[in-house]
Amino acid sequence: MTETIGMIHEDALPGNEADLEPKPAWQPRYRGADKLKDKVAIITGADSGIGRAVAALYAREGADIAVVYLLEEADAAETKRIVEAEGRQAITLKADVGDRHAxxxxxxxxxxxxxxxxxxxNNAGEQHPDQDxxxxxxxxxxxxxxxxxxxMFFMVQAARPHLKKGAAIVNCTSVTMYKGSKELLDYSSTKGAITAFTRSLxxxxxxxxxxxxxxxPGPIWTPLNPSGGASQEKLAHFGESTPMGRPGQPNEVAPAFLFLACGDASYMSGQVLHPNGGVIVNG
Structure with missing residues (x-):
């Protein structure tokens, strides 16, 4: 099932994962344990990158998935196939999540x-590098x-009447919220807002x-950066500045999203996890 929802914004982002070399690693790294058995998750930006890895892991743990994406129909279809290969159901919803009606x-x-x-x-995002x-x-x-x-406001407002006791909301902020980014002034500012939104909500x-x-997350190898979300200079050394000296893979981030969504994190709210290659951010 595929629905087209909202006014779609045409630009180079977020980019096709199918075109990316090397391919990001989305595959779950371990067997499922029914941590999300028979749950239903809406995942924005689920067609590729971190969103796809989260969808795959959630499905392995027993959840059905609404795969929300902007433009990349082939990538979204592949995420749907991945979810179904885990024995769960998926729908794909083409939507501009910056639109309340969508x-x-x-x-x-x-x-x-x-x-x-x-x-x-709430994983969908965009970034545009600027020198000044x-x-x-x-x-x-x-x-x-x-x-x-x-x-994030729009999606939570829409979902709120349907969220019962035990429900979970997991937002994607960024290491740039904590350490800044000289090329991503507007992006890092939104990530600061997301962290404040998370704590307040x-x-x-x-x-x-x-x-x-x-x-x-810190620097993660997804279509977002090579499709225009990072300058060529930054891309040439992507992730090298982390203590681990490399970018992360989406399947190294997905377990953080799983932990916060499942009962293992029953005593955690208003918190932020930091899969960032060893960067200390004190937050």
């Missing part, structure tokens, strides 16, 4: 298909905030038994 439709279609929502993973703050156009600034943080919903946490 988020409402994503939730409606997920409820129609599965009848429940247990987990919301004066290079950032008003359109780019608005678009980056719309995609990266407005979308966790307090807002904790009385309802709904946990809200976040993951702050």
């Amino acid at each position: 988020c409402n439709r994503v939730v409606a279609e997920t409820m129609k298909a599965f009848g429940r929502i247990d987990i919301v993973v 703050i004066t290079d950032i156009t008003e359109q780019q600034l608005q678009r980056t905030f719309q995609t990266n943080i407005f979308s 966790s307090q807002n919903l904790i009385g309802e038994g709904i946990r809200v946490n976040a993951v702050a």
Whole structure:
């Protein structure tokens, strides 16, 4: 099942994983243990990169998945195939999550298909490198905030009536929120907003038994950076500045999203996990 929802934004991002060499490693690294048995998860940006790895791991742990994506239909179809190969159900929903109405439709279609929502993973994002703050156009600034943080408000607002006690929300922030990024002024600013949103929403919903946490990845090999999300100079040395001296793989990040979504993290809310190659960020 594929639905097209919202006004799709055409540009080079996020890029096709099918075209990327070497291919990112999305495959789960261990057998499932039914940590998410019969749960339903909405995952934005699930067609590739971290989102695909999270979808694959959630499916291995027993969840059905709403695969939300922007443009890359072939990548989304492959994520759907991966989920189904784990014995779970998936729907693909083509949507611009920066549009409130699109988020409402994503939730409606997920409820129609599965009848429940247990987990919301706000993973979709975009970034545009700029050498100088004066290079950032008003359109780019608005678009980056719309995609990266407005979308989280819209998706949670749409899903909130369907989230019961025990539900989990997991947001994707970034190491750039903590250490900054001279080329990603608008992007890193949205990630700061996401961290504040996570901490504040966790307090807002904790009385309802709904946990809200976040993951702050470091440099991860996904289509986002080589498709225009990083300068060529930065891309040539991508991940080398981390203590581990390399970029991470999506399947090295997905377990953090699993932990925060499942019962193992029942005493955690308002927290951020940091799969970033050893960077100490004190946050």
